[in-house]
Amino acid sequence: MEIRSGIPVERELDALVVPWFDDADATGEWWEGPATVWLEGHGRSGEVSGWARLGAVDAPDVFIVRIDAGARPMAESCRRAAGAGVRAARARGLGSVGFRVPETADGAAWQASAEGLALGDWRYDGLRDAEGRTAAPEERVLIAGGKAGPEAEAAVRRGCVLAEAQNATRELVTLPGNVATPRYLAAEAERLAGEHGFRVEVRDRKRLEEEGFGGLLTVARGSVEEPRFIEMEHEGSGGDPVVVVGKGVTFDAGGISLKPASGMEDMKYDMAGAAAVFGIMIAAARLEIPQRVVGLVPATENLPAGDAVKPGDVIRGLSGKSIEVINTDAEGRLILSDALTYAQRLDPVAIVDMATLTGACVIALGHHAVAVLANDRGIAGELSEAGEATGERTWPLPLWKAYRAQLDSDIADIKNIGGRGAGTITAGWFLREFVSDDVPWAHLDIAGTAWAKEARGWQPKGATGVGVRLVHEWLRVRERG
The missing domain is CATH 3.40.220.10 (Leucine Aminopeptidase, subunit E, domain 1)
Incomplete structure (x- = not known):
């Protein structure tokens, strides 16, 4: 430009x-x-x-x-x-x-x-x-x-890189479910790693079974498409990483708890969190940010089938916790529980996950803000400031202990939904169960902001690519201290 x-x-x-x-x-x-x-x-x-x-x-x-x-x-x-x-x-x-x-x-x-x-x-x-x-x-x-100086030139280059990374995210979200399968995402990660110079490792079904990724494997049972767990790393200057996690449900029919047919075609964008992680990794590599960043994407479809997980089933994920599945359409938190458990094994300085997780988020905030639920006020505040700077605004919701009781199960350590009330908050509480209190963590629910029904400002109708510039700005400010 x-x-x-x-x-x-x-x-x-x-x-x-x-x-x-x-x-x-x-x-x-x-x-x-x-x-x-x-x-x-x-x-x-x-x-x-x-x-x-x-x-x-x-x-x-x-x-x-x-x-x-x-x-x-x-x-x-x-x-x-x-x-x-x-x-x-x-x-x-x-x-x-x-x-x-x-x-x-x-x-x-x-x-x-x-x-x-x-x-x-x-x-x-x-x-x-x-x-x-x-x-x-x-x-x-x-x-x-007048004459544009070096500061303007550097800012323009940064803006171009971020916009191109966000547009790459938009393209992934726009692709239909028969194209952007879990295996497609894995192949795209490998292609982008070769193009931009970051590391990638992909776990297939066999390895996921060997290592105990029970949440991801459970959701994938109803689909003939094999799941993938994608790990990408921008090395930066080394040290303990920031880990970004994205929900990668490439098509979500709801499983046995089948969604209504009307509007189901939109469920191709239930992997918008995963796509944002791809964009963040592209930007981190191209801008050569000093922070070491690891991106994790659990990828699967969620479909009904004879061997699909059923309401009432009890499963165990990578953490070892038993989970009673009350609703199979609350599948994103199951695959994220494995990813968050794995993330902690990397000794992270912070974790941010992004997911089109709950319809309740759309009811609460509409299509104008990303819900933030965090175990640390500092990280929530940092993301709020980054949201104001990028126009991808966030709004905090509480994670008070009183909400945890809604997830109590009579037969397991936890159940995967907490009832009709406070659906976004109880989903956040479920995820919090798989994150250590001593690791700053924030969950970004982008259900209301991942897709635009009409054009406005810089956003054409369709996929928004939300999260790429937001998280990058958070990383940039965090690195400056």
């Missing part, structure tokens, strides 16, 4: 996107004509204008995105404006697109502007025939009021 200085007054670009802040100091005084006319009739923040000419037929088409002063941090405003603007330009069939970076932009705003252009310009059509595919995105340019 190129940085240029000055405003294009001739058609060297097809389109120019201008974030118009209600705060005049942020917008600058470089151009007021068409913007003033349009702003009189459009008051909603984030709304994109129709196109306006810069004063000549051969000048680029201009798209104005209005930003309410103080509505959100400038970086997130730039990210949303760039994404909305590039989507509007593409809808008109325009090729090369420039984004006017505010004159007061700092490094975070430069990074966010680059992210917005790349994230808003994403579309997956790899399964269409040649006629149905869109052309590869044309030139994307950031326009600076």
Whole structure:
């Protein structure tokens, strides 16, 4: 992505996107004509204008995105404006697109502007025939009021890498269940490891049986697709790792506790947490972050069959705890229990897991925030700050001991659901049973944020890739201390 200085007054670009802040100091005084006319009739923040000419037929088409002063941090405003603007330009069939970076932009705003252009310009059509595919995105340019310094250039590079990693995550989530199987994810991990230089190890069914991954193997019993446990490592500067874990249910029919048919096709994205781990590993390797990072993905399908796990069955996972399975559609926590148990064997400094875990999370927070449940207030606060910086906002839910009683079983150490009330919290409590209290751990429930039903800001309709930039920002700030 190129940085240029000055405003294009001739058609060297097809389109120019201008974030118009209600705060005049942020917008600058470089151009007021068409913007003033349009702003009189459009008051909603984030709304994109129709196109306006810069004063000549051969000048680029201009798209104005209005930003309410103080509505959100400038970086997130730039990210949303760039994404909305590039989507509007593409809808008109325009090729090369420039984004006017505010004159007061700092490094975070430069990074966010680059992210917005790349994230808003994403579309997956790899399964269409040649006629149905869109052309590869044309030139994307950031326009600076003056000379952009080294800080801006470094921020833009970081933003491009993160956006590309997030787009790779989006592609994995978008793929249908007959393509993105557990074996496909394992092969993709090996391909990415070779491309980006991180380590990968894949456990097949035989090895999972030998090592006692009972939770993962139990969920996989109903499917002819074999499970995989994928371990990826970015070595960094060495030392004890941060471990990121992602739920990898590549298709979730609910097992014997079968889901309703309506909307079941969406259950291909029940591996969005796993896909985010892939994106995090790509970004860690490409940005050469010093922190050692290990990514873990338990991958399986959850289908009904004659030998599938049944409600009322009692199983044992890698931890050795007995688990009464009350609902086979609460399968994600079973495979994550094995992954979290394994994660602790790596002597981690912290663990973060991501999963489309509960519909209750959508009821509680809708589609605007990631639920955070943690055994440590420090890590929850760090993730909250990272969420504000990246626009992938989080909100904490409690893990009070009173909720643990809902998981008491009459015949086993724990049961896998705690009833209708506080479903997201009891799911978090279940996971907490498999994490030592002396290891900072946070669970991110991304059920409401992994898929967008409609386009907004930098997000086209479809897979969001949530978690990649959030966790990377948390890692970056954590490393700086």
